[in-house]
Amino acid sequence: MEAQYQGDNVLILADDFTGANDAAVNFALNGAQAMVMFHPENVPQAQVVAVNTDSRALAANQAEQAIKAAINTVGLPGHSHWLVKKIDSTLRGNPGAEVSAALQASGLAGAVVALASPGLGRTTTNGQCLVKGIPVNQTEFASDPKTPVTDADIIHVLQQQAERVCYLADLACVRQGNLAATLQACFARGVEVVVVDSETAPDLTRVIEAVASLPVRPLLAGSAGICEALAQYLFPLAATSPLLPHSSGPLLAVVGSMSEIAQQQMQAVMQHPLVTHMALSAEQALSADSESYLHECVQAAVAALNSGRHCVISTTEHHDARHQVARLCQRYQLNRAQLGEKLCLFLGRLTQAILSDATPGGMYLSGGDVAIAVARVLGAQGFTIHGRIAECVPWGEFTGSQYLRPVMTKAGGFGNTDTLLEVVHFFEEKTK
Template identity: 50%
Template sequence: MNEQLANQQIVILADDFTGANDAGVSLALAGMQVEVALMAGIARQAQAVIYNSDSRALSKDEAHARVVALIDDIITRHAPGWLVKKIDSTLRGNIGAEVAAMRQACNTAAVIVAPAFPAAGRTTHNGQCYVNGVLLTNTEFATDPKTPVTSADIGSLLEATCRYLKPADVAAALAEATIDAPQLLVVDAETDADLDAIIQQVMSAGVAPLLVGSAGLCDALARALSARKSSPVLAIVGSMSEIAQQQLAHASEHPRVARLLIDIETVFSGNPDSYRQQIVEALEQGKHCLVHTCPDAQARHQIEALCSRLGLSRSELGERICTFLADLTRDVLGEVTPAALYLSGGDVAVAVAKALGATGFRIHGQAAGCVPWGHFLGCEWQRPVMTKAGGFGDETTLLKVLHFIEEKSSD
């Protein structure tokens, strides 16, 4: 890999300097390091890098050539998780030429075009752009002295075959997109919630299309990434009680949950690396990771046979499992920082506390029924910790805990 290659979370290409700054504000407010590059040819290490092509007032051919050259340079220096073409919310500039240039350079299977900026009064309906409820071509932007807008129809300005969609249809359309059958998708948005839905649909589809939009779409992306970044919970469920298993099953209905079953046999292999990697990956993706050792209701009835086969007492088996989970938790926290820890089962909670070097626990309140929350004392881990006795609560308890942390993280 090129030594200059920087794995950026977000790379944005704007067509003017003020637009570049507008695109980056919400990302900075979300806690990211954001840089606007005034020239190409320099590797940037920020979490979000915004380039300015300064091409809004150029001819179509000049704008196309400039964007192709710039995006080629960007691709050699960055491997963005998100690539965004920032455009003006009133469609000024060379939208068709610049989006075509981006598609050509990136060879992407799908492009999402959503120029709406509801907070500034710019909305789209049936592929038409409106400013404060007035069709774009009936506003002052149609007679802009430098870059007048000739059409309110987004597809006409793109000068390409496109599909017009509502936010709820995005994921299905992305599933149909391939390199051989690329999709240019113009998506309506009349509220911030619509823009949020577009980003969520993209995330749920598991693909990374080229995003084309104004600061409104950038704001929605910042909101989504901020939520993913700040709120995941690492839940260590050592209890084999029936209610604990019901709580796991109910919490799995949450849209951002990953469950990881620890095979008891591997507890004695002394190699937790695979589990550690899976947990870290889930948390870095913003998913709540629920780690447990009980595969089903029958497992608890097989403990006696397992102890006999391993030559251990029930107490010795429990200690080995708790130590394994505690060491695994400590190693995970050495690589990634979730929003909170949830420890179900008293023995597991004590083992994790010892592995982290905690000397005590300061109680602050209750996250859900039968679930106190607070902070460990005397150790580096200073984010919230929630503990629950294995048999306490009802089936909704763990899900309520996840919601509690999400709300606390958004305060």
């Protein structure tokens, strides 16, 4: 297939919607045109395109096929392109299978994996994935409702999913200035994947500079941190992030994440005097009488929004809801992925029904599965990124959807306790 891109364009393959936004927003902030697309066949010409393969919760072989299909459909950029496989900073999903598939489909000889995202507390030391200094398999991500993480060793995780020859470039290698030579020597002797330690933003800058200096550019893999470093390298003159356009009406927030930080954010935003919080019952959403429950929820949300109140909908009634997933799976004879899909479908349909009877000034979607479920029911083909409100909250607009007001997204496990409350305050200030 003829390449659709030329020059230093960037093609990003992400396994979920919010992850695609988190990767691409860094380029938008530095003045590049950045778009997220949900279907590879609809990819436009742009400086930076992130394709959401929606493959995080798939079986490894299905995730491989999704990556190969995306590359084969989109085609690769021109000679000086950058192909980036965005992977989750906490190793959820199928990082090994997807990196391997990207190598195979692209024909590239090797990959450089730099997983760290220091600004969000994700670092890598001695090949270990750490969250605020703690091995990821000792954090809440070990009990993730859909894709629990059981191993913090990056190479182990990659090799469990794909038999590739791996090598670890430690911090000393990164900081002593010989990373480029190490990468070139590794690829020359048959190493296929080089995992690179990084603890700081300057470490990631060194990784990008080393990769850029190689005679043949490898596949670049990592989280939002490496995308930020690449954006600053390619587009060094940062542009001013566009402000939210004036849009009257309160905020509709749909929080699908069951992460601990998402629950803390819910508790904080409930202190706002103009916030109505609706905690959904997973039991009722999955029950035979779910249609009646959906109607009941729609009425409550519409009443709140039409009275000028922000409406925040969450999927959890209790703080320990994430630990009840196994019980729900057993009761309804579903696996984790199927359970998540049913709950997200309910939230998508709920959001669609609310928007039929109310017009919020903007939407906030937390959790990649929920965000893409809402996008689908609203007929969106993609997402044009305009900027970022908080450290981990990109904003933009759906493309191909009748809903044209601002949309904000956040990956479930990101942010601090006050992130959602900050978004509400920002939204109120900018839409007066």
